[in-house]
Amino acid sequence: MAIPRAAKTQRRTRIQEEKEEQILEAALDVFSARGFRGSTIDQIAEVAGMSKPNLLYYFRTKEAMHRALIDRVLYTWLEPLRAFDADGDPESEICNYIRRKLEMARDFPRESRLFANEVLQGAPHIEDELKGPLKELVDEKAEVIRTWAKAGKIAECDPYHLIFSIWSTTQHYADFDVQVRAVLGQEHAGAGRFEDAGRFLEQLFTSGLVRPA
Amino acid sequence: MAIPRAAKTQRRTRIQEEKEEQILEAALDVFSARGFRGSTIDQIAEVAGMSKPNLLYYFRTKEAMHRALIDRVLYTWLEPLRAFDADGDPESEICNYIRRKLEMARDFPRESRLFANEVLQGAPHIEDELKGPLKELVDEKAEVIRTWAKAGKIAECDPYHLIFSIWSTTQHYADFDVQVRAVLGQEHAGAGRFEDAGRFLEQLFTSGLVRPA
DNA sequence: AGATAATTTGACCGATTGGTAAACATTACA
DNA sequence: TGTAATGTTTACCAATCGGTCAAATTATCT
Numbered sequence A, B: 001m002a003i004p005r006a007a008k009t010q011r012r013t014r015i016q017e018e019k020e021e022q023i024l025e026a027a028l029d030v031f032s033a034r035g036f037r038g039s040t041i042d043q044i045a046e047v048a049g050m051s052k053p054n055l056l057y058y059f060r061t062k063e064a065m066h067r068a069l070i071d072r073v074l075y076t077w078l079e080p081l082r083a084f085d086a087d088g089d090p091e092s093e094i095c096n097y098i099r100r101k102l103e104m105a106r107d108f109p110r111e112s113r114l115f116a117n118e119v120l121q122g123a124p125h126i127e128d129e130l131k132g133p134l135k136e137l138v139d140e141k142a143e144v145i146r147t148w149a150k151a152g153k154i155a156e157c158d159p160y161h162l163i164f165s166i167w168s169t170t171q172h173y174a175d176f177d178v179q180v181r182a183v184l185g186q187e188h189a190g191a192g193r194f195e196d197a198g199r200f201l202e203q204l205f206t207s208g209l210v211r212p213a
Numbered sequence C: 001a002g003a004t005a006a007t008t009t010g011a012c013c014g015a016t017t018g019g020t021a022a023a024c025a026t027t028a029c030a
Numbered sequence D: 001t002g003t004a005a006t007g008t009t010t011a012c013c014a015a016t017c018g019g020t021c022a023a024a025t026t027a028t029c030t
Helices: A005-009 A015-040 A041-048 A050-056 A061-084 A090-107 A109-120 A125-151 A159-175 A175-190 A193-209 B005-009 B012-040 B040-048 B052-058 B064-083 B090-107 B110-118 B127-152 B159-175 B178-190 B193-209
Strands: none
Touching: A015 A041, A015 A050, A015 A061, A015 A109, A015 B012, A041 A050, A041 A061, A041 B052, A061 A090, A061 A109, A061 A125, A090 A109, A090 A159, A090 A193, A090 B052, A109 A159, A109 B110, A125 A159, A125 B178, A159 A175, A159 A193, A159 B159, A159 B178, A159 B193, A175 A193, A175 B159, A193 B159, A193 B178, A193 B193, B012 B040, B012 B052, B012 B064, B012 B110, B040 B052, B064 B090, B064 B110, B064 B127, B090 B110, B090 B159, B090 B193, B110 B159, B127 B159, B159 B178, B159 B193, B178 B193
């Protein structure tokens, strides 16, 4: 008889790791493209290349799959902000953050859309993560920015809204990719649009916020 | 026998206008909160306060409702960009645009989320609108901005990405409202957050892009 | 190899989905 | 007021939903 899933934390088979990997990869595909409610287990099963009951053998419910996916992706997703260094040079720290966030929008658009879908629909499954770990991290980094401003290293500004504006501008290129490409048209919607965006955003944020020496 | 719906364009009863209004209002509620696929006709019917078949008497399908809603909201939604005046003062035109977009994020968050949901999931129902009317409008306004830059009235920058950054930063406060409130916490998430955001964004965009006299 | 545990599948379940048919009720207008 | 058009509801449909179950298959270990 199959082991109850609670016991699986003890030892994990090679098959378990592979299959759970496969499933979460497929789940990322589907959830990020259609949102939680708009996705079906059958769709994920098809993308993962396995039968629905087989998929439900590894994750008992649709919600369990979603939660596992969120947990796996959230840490990575916050990495750029975590790397924000209080001892670094303010201007280059901000530029680095923008650049890294933009790279993530380019290289991991599904992860971005996964969260966007979730937050957009009221964050029913990640409210705790937002009010807990996320808020704490942002509070910490906002304090760093405030310190920089107090020291005259950057312009006085609301650090929270600064962070929001970096999030929104960069993630826009992942979440609203279809719109960006439609507006830019075939000529300018090529791979170069991320470089263009990077140049613009660096210009926007540095000359706006960082005082010239 | 009931008139086939195609003939309804000819004359519209008072009841028709009222009910269609009711339905679209309810549809905006539901679609904006759950996305197209995540919404059900029953939910919309319940919010609208009528039975499902009654609702389907006015809109034959779920898609017809969605399309009618998009059509009705799109024009209004683009109004602020349309008001962008080539003959105005660049700095105040940009500030006005930001302010109006922010007001819309505050006063019409459902409309913002409706489009966000749609675009986020690949814009299956509004691709034509994006590549047609939207692109044309943005092309026109981008040309205005370029002219300003050429005339030395504002800094040289990519006009398309400037527009994108205004869209993303302002709409962020509607689309990601839950996240914004979670991060700001109860103390700072009050009604004042839109004023704070407005101040920050004006600072960001003007001192970054508009050359001092 | 054989026993045991782990994995996979097809058949199936009740609930919900988008949508229909037709009877019924109401309105508008002559 | 009568009647035809309009509006509303009840009952229903096939398809799909998330999820279960037991049987069949495969991997693991002695």
